[in-house]
Amino acid sequence: MCGFFQKRFQDWLTARRIRRSRLVTKDGRCNIEFGNVNYSNHFAFIADFWTTFVETRWRFVLLFFIAAFTLSWFIFGLLWYWIARNNEDLQWQNPSEDHTPCVDNVDGLTTSFLYSLETQTTIGYGGRAITPLCPGAVALIIIQSLIGAIINCFMCGIILSKISLPKKRAKTITFSDMAVICPKKGTLCLLIRVANMRKTLMIGSQIYGKLLRTTNTVDGEAIIMDQVNIDFTVDAGKDNLFFVCPLTLYHVIDRSSPFFEMAVDTLHKQEFELVVFLDGTAESTSSSCQVRTSFIPQEIMWGYNFLPIISRSKKGKYKVDFSNFSKVVPMATAHCAYCFHSLKGHHLHSRDGQDNLGFQTIDIPEQHPTDTKM
Incomplete structure (x- = not known):
């Protein structure tokens, strides 16, 4: 029993360390903080107060x-009380x-507050009403009606802007938890699956990646977060994707990769982050x-391929099975990219190689004469 809890605690510490060490979390948030910022620069957030309020957390907005x-x-209400006091309207006067x-x-003070609330919210119960005898x-x-309208417009605008933020739409786009490396169309590729959970399209979709790693220059200088472009594509290209169904994105691992x-x-001994x-x-x-989203080396599986999830029913409709x-x-794959390009058919990697429990693997028969895939 103690060993079980110890293993669970170690797994939790490992997951927490990985989560804190990555720049971009799986849900797209950037794990970065700023230090030693000049105090004068904080006024820039006040000058851009609209963006500051829109990006504020909901608890602070409420x-x-x-x-x-x-x-x-x-x-x-205090101002109305002051006017009533100057006009000797109060009971104690x-x-x-x-x-x-x-x-x-x-x-009194309570009735002054109630009249202020009724005026600004235009409730108008009829019990309290202004008379034309006091110009003040x-x-x-x-003045209160104008300021109340401004507050209403500002707060309603913030709430509507937060509700309609584009990042809320981004939550219906999901990536696979893991990436895989396997042969595709005669070349070794890194594959990632992405799906649109809504039936409405994402127009003009473009996919690209950045590999973040620490490199050393010739002079011995360490460059932290050195960025390398990673090109992803699908069978129809990499720009203006027809994102109506889940897509499998792949990056060709050639000599320039x-x-x-x-x-x-x-692979799992490397230190990098694929965003x-x-x-x-x-x-x-x-x-x-x-x-x-991002992938670290522990989230890339070598020698595996995704299961097909799109099929066609007898009625002619296309069906997406998100359970897969x-x-x-597992898929026979060379041990390295050099072996794949130079020694074809050798050093094949089977299921006995690197495994990852984050994915569920299944065995499928070698022939599927009745399946129709898109």
């Missing part, structure tokens, strides 16, 4: 929403029977969005 309205009601107040039924009260009700020097027994980007425009809202989205099968 807190600011409540505080903005409550404080405005209270501040104007003992106004005469023929006294005409600035605001009917405002004779007329001016104050105009940074993966060319890696092998099945050295994959998908840019597109949502068809329903015409808003541009970007989907990001995270399933792979």
Whole structure:
């Protein structure tokens, strides 16, 4: 029992270390922090206050929403109380029977607050109403109405902007948890699967990647987060993807690829992070969005291939089986890219090589005469 909990704790520590060490998390958030920023630069966030509020967390937006309205009601309530006090409308001032107040039924701090709330929210219960005898009260009700309209527009705009953020649409784009390396169309490729969970298309979709790693120059200088371009494509190209069904993206591992020097027994010993980007425009809202994810060496499986998930029914409809989205099968693959290009048919890698429990692997028969794939 103790060994079981110890293993679970070690696995949790390993997962936590991997999560903290990567630049881009699996859900696309950038794991980076800024230090020693000049204090004067913080005023730039105040100058760009709209973006600052839109990017603020929901809990702070709701807190600011409540505080903005409550404080405005209270501040104007104090002003109405001050006007009533100057006009001797309050109860403790003992106004005469023929006294005409600035605001009917405002004779204390509580009623002043209620009148401020009713004015700014245009409730109008009918119990409290302004009289035309006080010019200051007329001016104050105009000012409060204008400020209340501004607060309403600003807060509603922030909430609508946060709800319609493009990154919310990006949450319906999902990548495979792992990447695989296997032969494809006569060449060795790194494959990643991506799926659009909505039926609406992503217009003008483009896919590309960046390999982040630490390199050393000739002078011995270490370059942290050195970026190398990684080209991804599908059978129909790499730009303007027809993203109506799950796609398998592949990167050709040739002599110009940074993966060319890696092998099945050295891949998981490397230190790099493959960040994959998908840019597109949502068809329903015409808003541009970007989907990001990353893969570290432990999340790349050498010698496996994705299972097909698209088939055609007897009625002629295309069907996507998402139960196979995270399933792979072992595939004979050379131990390294050099072996694949120079020694074809040798050093094949089978299921006994590198394995990863993040994927569910299944065995499939060698012949499928009844399957129809797209």
